[in-house]
Amino acid sequence: VDLQTLPLGLKQTAIEKLLDVLSQLSCRVTLNCKMRTKKLGCGLVDNVFIYCYGIGINTVKKSFFRVCQCTKCIMSKTPSNTWGEIFLKTTLNVSNSTKRVPVLFNYSRIKVTLHRILKHNASQKTAVCVLRYVTCDQAALKELQVLQEERFRLEEKVQEECQCYKDLKRLYVSVTYTEQDTQYISTGSWTDSMSPLRTLDRTHNT
Structure with a gap:
């Protein structure tokens, strides 16, 4: 992530590292809608829980x-007893989607299965969907947990470093995807029109 277009004061902070971690926690969400049409959106990992026989590991959940x-x-006679849940948040309206809502993460193809949609806010202005995925891919779960821990650490650091800018500078960040699995990260100063000052791209070989 290149933040050369940001105000000078923000360039010396941990924002760049935080955005890099957030980009790895984001994923492409594909909606298989009616009439064989597709919609692409972006989701962000909100929580990761790992279980053994239903008992949470490193969590009371x-x-x-x-x-x-x-x-x-x-479909297996010997299902895995160690598995995990991945909770994603997205503003993409999934109400008109078919049952499957596949997701594709950035730097690795993590295979997850949609279990159910937990929450859907039908308001077009504040629509937020929470999707619950399950997987027994231990490497993927560990990778996401490590990224989540790093995210929380960097968020605290950024809060401290940018405290003096909270009423002066506002940061604009958005992530979008293409059908070719290219991730576009837009960064810049927040304006009334919310227009990014610069758009960067990353191409993933998947």
């Missing part, structure tokens, strides 16, 4: 299920 409910495990 428990699951109703003892074994993994992903497509592979449901």
Whole structure:
């Protein structure tokens, strides 16, 4: 992430590292809508929980299920007893989507299965969907957990470093995707029209 267009004071902060982590926690969300049409959107990992026989690992949270409910495990006679939940937030309206809502993460193809849509706010102005995915891919779960921990650490650091700018400078960041799995990160100073000052792109070989 290149922040050369940002105000000088913000360039000396941990924002660049934070945005890099957030870009890795973001994913492309594909909606398979009616009439064989597709919509592309962006989601961001909100929480990651890992379980063993339904008991949370490093968390007090428990699951109703003892074994993994992903497509592979449901069809298997020996489903994995160590698995995890990935919660994503997206503003993409999934109400008109078919049952499957596949997601593709940035630097690695993480295979997850949509279990159910937890929440959907129908308001077009504030629509937020929380999607719950399940997977027994231990490497993927560990990778996302490490990124989440780094995200929280950097967010605290940025809060401290940018405290003096909270009423003076506002940061604009958006992430979009193309069908070719190119991730576009737009950064700049927040304006009334919310127009980014610069758009960067990353291409993923998947």
